[in-house]
Amino acid sequence: MASAPREHWSSRTGFVLAAIGSAVGLGNMWRFSYLAAENGGAAFVVLYLTITLAVGIPVLLAELVIGRGSQQSPIRALAHFGGRAWKPLGGVFVAAGFLILSYYSVIAGWTVRYALIALGEGFGQDVAEHFSEVAVGWDAFGYHVAFMAITVFVVAGGIRGGIERTALVLMPTLFAIVVGLALYAATLQGAGPGYAYYLSVDLEKLLHWSVLKDAAGQAFFSLSLGMGAMLTFASYLKRDEHLPNSSLVIGFADVAVAFVAGLVVFPLIFALGLEERIVGSKLGTVGALFITLPQAFAEMGAIGRGVGSLFFVALVVGALTSAISLLEVVVSSAIDGLGWPRRRAALVAGGAITLLGAPSAWNTDVLGLVDQIANNFFLLGGGLGLALFVGWIMRDPIAEAAGGTEGIGWFPLWRWLLRLAVPAFLIFVLAYAVPETWEAARNLFADLLGRSA
Numbered sequence: 001m002a003s004a005p006r007e008h009w010s011s012r013t014g015f016v017l018a019a020i021g022s023a024v025g026l027g028n029m030w031r032f033s034y035l036a037a038e039n040g041g042a043a044f045v046v047l048y049l050t051i052t053l054a055v056g057i058p059v060l061l062a063e064l065v066i067g068r069g070s071q072q073s074p075i076r077a078l079a080h081f082g083g084r085a086w087k088p089l090g091g092v093f094v095a096a097g098f099l100i101l102s103y104y105s106v107i108a109g110w111t112v113r114y115a116l117i118a119l120g121e122g123f124g125q126d127v128a129e130h131f132s133e134v135a136v137g138w139d140a141f142g143y144h145v146a147f148m149a150i151t152v153f154v155v156a157g158g159i160r161g162g163i164e165r166t167a168l169v170l171m172p173t174l175f176a177i178v179v180g181l182a183l184y185a186a187t188l189q190g191a192g193p194g195y196a197y198y199l200s201v202d203l204e205k206l207l208h209w210s211v212l213k214d215a216a217g218q219a220f221f222s223l224s225l226g227m228g229a230m231l232t233f234a235s236y237l238k239r240d241e242h243l244p245n246s247s248l249v250i251g252f253a254d255v256a257v258a259f260v261a262g263l264v265v266f267p268l269i270f271a272l273g274l275e276e277r278i279v280g281s282k283l284g285t286v287g288a289l290f291i292t293l294p295q296a297f298a299e300m301g302a303i304g305r306g307v308g309s310l311f312f313v314a315l316v317v318g319a320l321t322s323a324i325s326l327l328e329v330v331v332s333s334a335i336d337g338l339g340w341p342r343r344r345a346a347l348v349a350g351g352a353i354t355l356l357g358a359p360s361a362w363n364t365d366v367l368g369l370v371d372q373i374a375n376n377f378f379l380l381g382g383g384l385g386l387a388l389f390v391g392w393i394m395r396d397p398i399a400e401a402a403g404g405t406e407g408i409g410w411f412p413l414w415r416w417l418l419r420l421a422v423p424a425f426l427i428f429v430l431a432y433a434v435p436e437t438w439e440a441a442r443n444l445f446a447d448l449l450g451r452s453a
């Protein structure tokens with residue numbers, strides 16, 4: 001099915017920014033800061049950094065190597081290097097793309113709504129209190145549809161005209177906003193306890209298995225790993241790209257934005273005396289973002305309008321560039337595998353994902369469960385598959401990785417990490433995460449059935 005020649009990024013910066021755009025998203029601003037605060041502060045940040053370096057970056061490089069080497073979307077890429085038996089793993093990636101985007105876009109819809117409120121009339125006290133109303137039902141579904149429409153529009157525009165162009169404009173904007181907000185937050189009186197809450201070292205909290213699982217799941221989610229998103233983006237690279245450098249830059253940028261986002265959220269909340277809303281509450285990140293922060297913005301008066309607008313615009317931007325990469329996994333597979341034109345693939349896949357998101361738009365418990373299944377099962381499992389694939393199946397991954405690179409320095413270490421350390425770590429984490437997810441699913445179903453009975 002040889003159709004039009006494969007598109008390529010117009011520049012290395014274009015690729016790297018698009019990949020950072022995939023990585024930096026709701027995970028950085030919606031999840032990371034809260035996880036860190038709950039799980040031992042700076043100690044968690046160090047654990048997270050270690051996992052990102054020792055597990056995340058090697059898997060990221062594995063995805064880039066498969067993508068660039070095969071110049072194909074995930075299912076075909078795995079078959080290219082491993083034979084037909086590996087096609088199902090690619091199928092799992094595409095399924096993960098469907099699943100994750102279906103609820104990711106619902107949350108993104110909330111951020112669009114909040115950005116519009118912030119830019120328009122500004123937050124009143126009541127907005128925050130009504131979060132539970134805006135988070136579910138037709139309203140939530142409507143914003144989800146709107147967000148998906150924008151995502152489809154960009155992806156339909158192609159690699160250069162749509163995805164790269166969007167990333168080149170939006171990513172620098174996002175960096176500037178997040179850094180600007182962190183600097184502003186530092187000037188607030190009473191910010192100190194916020195930093196202390198976020199970064200205080202609490203080793204005791206770190207000593208639970210579930211923390212390891214949270215850190216691993218977060219590293220995979222945040223770096224967009226384990227479902228072929230980075231693989232797909234790398235399949236539009238020309239052969240002479242220096243992949244190890246790219247993977248380090250992408251990983252560093254992702255961790256940096258997550259860290260700096262925490263330097264925005266906590267000082268703001270503490271400076272306005274709203275900490276009792278999050279400390280020890282079960283509102284989770286969603287609470288911090290969609291309930292406590294608007295309240296903070298409302299109380300800050302005129303400045304709050306500006307700061308609130310910038311904050312939620314940054315969230316929308318992060319969500320959009322991530323959603324683009326999720327949709328691209330499905331779309332590129334439909335283009336390569338079914339021979340569909342890009343526009344049709346984007347429309348059909350986008351439409352199907354929009355419908356699949358309906359249960360999440362009507363029930364936040366369902367949304368939470370799908371999020372857990374996606375992370376604990378699809379991404380960690382997909383990461384395990386990728387590590388084994390490149391570590392043991394691919395014939396000469398080192399030569400493949402070294403294309404366009406002088407010297408092979410730490411490639412043998414990389415391969416041994418993928419062969420042994422990364423799989424061992426992921427199997428360990430999965431052994432903990434899968435039963436927990438299963439339990440959560442059973443509870444939710446029992447609850448839903450009980451309610452309807």
Ligand code: PFF
Pocket residue numbers: 022023024025026027028100220221222223224225227228229230322323325326
């Ligand atoms: N990395 C994105 C975030 O942190 O919000 C989420 C994501 C995007 C996960 C793309 C997986 C993916 F393939």
